[in-house]
Amino acid sequence: MRTYLPEQLNCMEKLKKFKVGALFMQAGTGKTQAAVGIINSRTDIDKVLWFTPCRTKDNLKNELEKCSLKYEVEIVGIETLSNSKKTYYNLITKYSNCKFFCVVDESIKIKNYSLRTQRITNIGKKAKYRLILNGTPLSKNYLDLYNQFNFLSEKIFKMNYNEFYSTFVIEKRVVKNRVIKKRWLDGFTNLDYLFSLISPFIYKSDLKLDVKKETKIIEYRAEDEIIDEYLHLKDIFIEGIKTEDGKLLGNLQKLQHSYAASLNKKIELKELLDRLKNEGVENKKIIIFYKYLVEEELLRNEFSDYTLLSLQKHTFGLNLQDSNIIIFYNISWDYALMEQAESRIYRTGQKEDCRIFYLISTFGLDEMIQDNLRKKENFLCELKQKTIQEFEEKL
Template structure:
């Protein structure tokens, strides 16, 4: 059916569309909150005569957000947007809708979804992958399936705010989805041989799989330039500023003892010296869990929730608040503590244990009536627009700054007209001090520590390695 757009493009969005429209494939690397969904809708609108449908891949957690964006910016009605669900298959899927929204994660395991897409994708399809770092792994099942099936489509696009979460290695799969001709490599190994340098084990000489250096990045930049448009928030939007605060709470004796045991155990294991990156990742994860109040799946006495309630008490009464946590474990305790202090209807939850319908109900209820939304970064950190709040509390945060930045920008995007305040609740211990320091410097917590450890390892400084580990 004929449809059209109903909202005007902002100047930076118009520039993006003008750059990407002449090519059949393209990437929009737009920082969170700059309106990349509106750009994609415009590209589809201007190609209406050449396409029958748009297949929009996105994280499962934002399928409803994507559906609402389409309805918001076009004349399309509810029946024009088909959202894949747990009943979609090749026999029941309608083939006459202009829009199809598909959860990226479902391509990993659902043959049912793959068969439905197989019946849907053809030359007159426009395929877009939103949050395209979800297909950055060149050998993953979902990357291969999406890439192979989308070859039939006349038009293809990738959209993301963080194209390189781990460096240029992330570029290969995203560009290969668009076209292998962009980079000029028919396999990941050819790409890696020309652009990636891997670490090797000093004893065995084997490649460890850790990338230590990238080469010829200027060549890659030149190759992708004709097909990519980048939007930086600070260059195109007059958004209010960001403010940062911390609420530090003391360790309990039980946390101190659990952390000391964890560090002593890793120091006694030769794996720390033979495969330090694996050992340190496990130690970091274990120590952060202890700082958040649990060890080995068992509760550890802590004061972190006290810090959360103290942070909330300093926020003006009535202001909506998003509370982010890295872990689903313990999320229920956070919600209960908030409800005990502010009422049973004050808090809603958003996490991976809820199905899509339940998540959407929780978000809608938060917008209508509740003051607090408690969410995991993994489930809620991508794609959601939560500008009803201007305060976000990080009860615990990821080791990766890219994931932290995604969560921050759920409230700092188009539609926000107030300064955004971010409060970190942290325990006064080594692991949390490192995490907060990395947030302040926009760095990667694990990477910085691994670099220090590598320097000591090369010099054979076992005593210094021990000192470093014990500072955590």
């Protein structure tokens, strides 16, 4: 018989009374096993349909075997629903007359109004039971919750997205000649009401380990020619804000990319790795996260003895407790992404203290991203609230 941890038993006890539920359990707390326990408690289903990010499918299959899921399961990549109309129609047809349990793993992937969100929600409506699983349900703000809970049931909010927005969002507007020239999210209201709607269906668990997690920032100064390129791109970016040319996100990426391949950053990385080696740390204990292809190429050419992972591709579903050190060669302004990346090593089963290192530029964008990560805010939301002068000074 499968042995469950106290947190998993508490989760199963709370959610077994509902047909839907949200397991907002930190990575490493065993949410997959808790979900399997809930599914196995049902006696009136024939099959399980489990959506998960494509890159985690093999890992999930192994996890489900370990957790002794007693029902036949079909594992489908979330991203597949964006790209394959055939897969969508096959699933709709297959599960229209089937008593099944539908699970969305890493449900933050369906927070937006994307094609895959619509398709997964449509399939989910045909399920007898539904679960969403995520360690970090918010990557930007409370608006991230709407589509996740709408997948579970339209009866939870009993409102469309516009009604949800007007109920919980504080919005600022710039109006000229009775025409809205600019609008932005300035905060949230009625949060007690929001929490009262969703709390019955949520089980939340934070990670409690006997090992420590230490974070350290290592600053570097990029070369003069890179700073010159950054300042040039900064002028383009600021001009884009003024003219609202619609390319803000792309120009933000260019700003950060401009110093991604800094020679001084590579030197700082080498010095850090040498210090760790002198401490007796084995290479296999160290993971280096990168963001851009130019960084991947540099790292694979010179630091291939270490585990190199992409922030975009490898932040979900990997159990890497055999390592205990992460170095972020670059960072993302997506709080959920960064937290998930750290959770690859800081999770149940980790037996050693963990160390997290951030390589941060001494100028510009990196400092702003760090501020937003600390506040768990979205970078673009801050952009819309600041004056041009404030933003120019910060950059």
